[in-house]
Amino acid sequence: MTDDLLNSIDTPAVLVDLDVAQRNIQRFQDYARAHGLAVRPHIKTHKLPAIARMQLEAGACGITCQKVSEAEAMIADCPQITDVLITYNILGASKLTRLRALAQKVRLSVVADSKAVVQGLSGAFADAPAPLAVLVECDTGAHRCGVASPQAAADLAQIIADAPGLTFGGLMTYPPAGGEAGVETFMTAAKHLIEASGLAVPVITSGGTPSMMHAAEAPVTTEYRPGTYVYNDRSLVARGVCGWEDCALSVVATVVSVPAPDRAIIDAGSKALTSDLLGLTGYGHVLGRDDITIDQLSEEHGRLVSAGPIGLAVGDRVRIVPNHACVVTNMVDQILAIGQGRATPETFPVAARGCIR
Amino acid sequence: MTDDLLNSIDTPAVLVDLDVAQRNIQRFQDYARAHGLAVRPHIKTHKLPAIARMQLEAGACGITCQKVSEAEAMIADCPQITDVLITYNILGASKLTRLRALAQKVRLSVVADSKAVVQGLSGAFADAPAPLAVLVECDTGAHRCGVASPQAAADLAQIIADAPGLTFGGLMTYPPAGGEAGVETFMTAAKHLIEASGLAVPVITSGGTPSMMHAAEAPVTTEYRPGTYVYNDRSLVARGVCGWEDCALSVVATVVSVPAPDRAIIDAGSKALTSDLLGLTGYGHVLGRDDITIDQLSEEHGRLVSAGPIGLAVGDRVRIVPNHACVVTNMVDQILAIGQGRATPETFPVAARGCIR
Structure with a gap:
């Protein structure tokens, strides 16, 4: 400059230098493609429809948001965004009403780590035109949200599958940096338990820029959600x-x-x-x-x-x-x-x- | 609740509980009145015209802002605000143009701690309908901005007084908590030096919620600028x-x-x-x-x-x-x-x- x-x-x-951002996007997209991973960037880093478009054009399968309002703001100005995962426990009448409206506009999925959250989602979607995909959030070591064990993940997956208006969408985690081994162990065990009960596990999604170039060291993972990688810091x-x-x-x-x-x-x-x-x-x-x-x-x-x-x-x-x-x-x-x-x-x-x- | x-x-x-805010406003206004201090609240804490009105109605002499854009936003919706001090070194053509427009709308004063800042202000106000009041910012121990000695304050006061489009408006400091003795020593010395050169020192303004109830321990001060006191934390x-x-x-x-x-x-x-x-x-x-x-x-x-x-x-x-x-x-x-x-x-x-x- x-x-x-x-x-x-x-x-x-x-x-923001868009040339540098483009290079960062491409670098991880290439890595993910080489390892058979889908990429679902977290838009929290840029909050810009224009950069979401760059990520989708590079090959991202959709975007990740953290709040309903983020998803609303992102899709309002970006018809290219057709697939949104909200990696957050959504609670309360106001947000659930908005979530249902959002589901009319994009392919939508959310997460849950408790029966209480699942019950709220089910109440909002029981009479919806199409079921909402709900992934189980798993605690693989970050000790933030998430069920604490593979058995708890399997139990909640069954509760989701049985809940009116919902389908079980898979497993999600926000791992600690360098936590690939923990992700692999937890998710493999949870997947086996869930499949043994007759449910499919369509997606296992992990994320976090710090260890993204090690994502393939947890091969059970099908999707990765880096955020900061687009800008770095x-x-x-x-x-x-x-x-x-x-x-x-x-x-x-x-x-x-x-x-x-x-x-x-x-x-x-x-x-x-x-x-x-x-x-x-x-x-x-x-x-x-x-x-x-x-x-x-x-x-x-x-x-x-x-x-x-x-x-x-x-x-x-x-x-x-x-x-x-x-x-x-x-x-x-x-x-x-x-x-x-x-x-x-x-x-x-x-x-x-x-x-x- | x-x-x-x-x-x-x-x-x-x-x-925000406005009853609590009102009580906080009144508490310091009472203290200041008892000690002959003017109150010029810093609006950074609330950023709300409605609360600035409450402060003015309680007896504040005006408001303090940190940036030109804050002042613009505050006065846009609050005709009661007629007197604004911006406690910041304002630099650059864009901000100086906006500052001059602001001076048409309210009684405005700003600060400076260097000749470079004074020159910029003078360039913008040299042909203005009325001069701009500029206070000298003094470092009384916080080691952020501010001239380092009473002599430097006196020198800069003279430069301001001599600059086309400007008048010397007094002395300003953002003291460290508990720094009343330092304020008193610095400001008294600077005041004497400036007055000895034939200039008046119309205002000596200090501020900061942590030690506001000790403001009177620096009796040279004429005005106090607490911000957080309205909400506390x-x-x-x-x-x-x-x-x-x-x-x-x-x-x-x-x-x-x-x-x-x-x-x-x-x-x-x-x-x-x-x-x-x-x-x-x-x-x-x-x-x-x-x-x-x-x-x-x-x-x-x-x-x-x-x-x-x-x-x-x-x-x-x-x-x-x-x-x-x-x-x-x-x-x-x-x-x-x-x-x-x-x-x-x-x-x-x-x-x-x-x-x-």
């Missing part, structure tokens, strides 16, 4: 998953103060970079400046410190790779897209920003 | 500044999974509660449940753990006081207001959400 272009941007701004560089040149998203900021020789303040704080640390020290990486640590964020200020002279002046622009790309996307109403032949940045509204319900 | 009302809320949602309870009953903002969440006897998962993650820790352990306080720690957030999941049985069921509602109220306000397009005689929650759009430029 030229200095002129960088200096023309009103800051802070979130910049400082946490993934720190894990050795990618390099800075693979980071498609950066925050452009302006130096607003240089109050000391070793300190500068930028106009991007926690409202742009967020406070997510993901186990790291500091709040992002200033591209080209390995010596700088972003050691403190207020809402609108970021503090840059260096062991030597900071070498920045008021008005200078910096580009920062954030610790966590997904949460940064959620902070802004729009991103600036570059690449794919654009001479100047193009504004993309972040269609699914702030969709927490 | 009744269980029926709580259960009627689609979650996650940010709930877990960080302020932890500092002993207030109690849970003084927390006007809470996040209402639903239990979506109880995967283990000592663990529950709620539908509020970092997209609602944020990852701000402010030195605390855990990501919020579950009201009425001192035994629970929110030990982990994903974007849409919060993990609740207890040393004993978690005692929650799928579908249960919980209310959480977040670590930091201001950043939570910024995550949502709307809040639900209760109190002031409302039988059911009223939706308030968060007018100044996401205003990072």
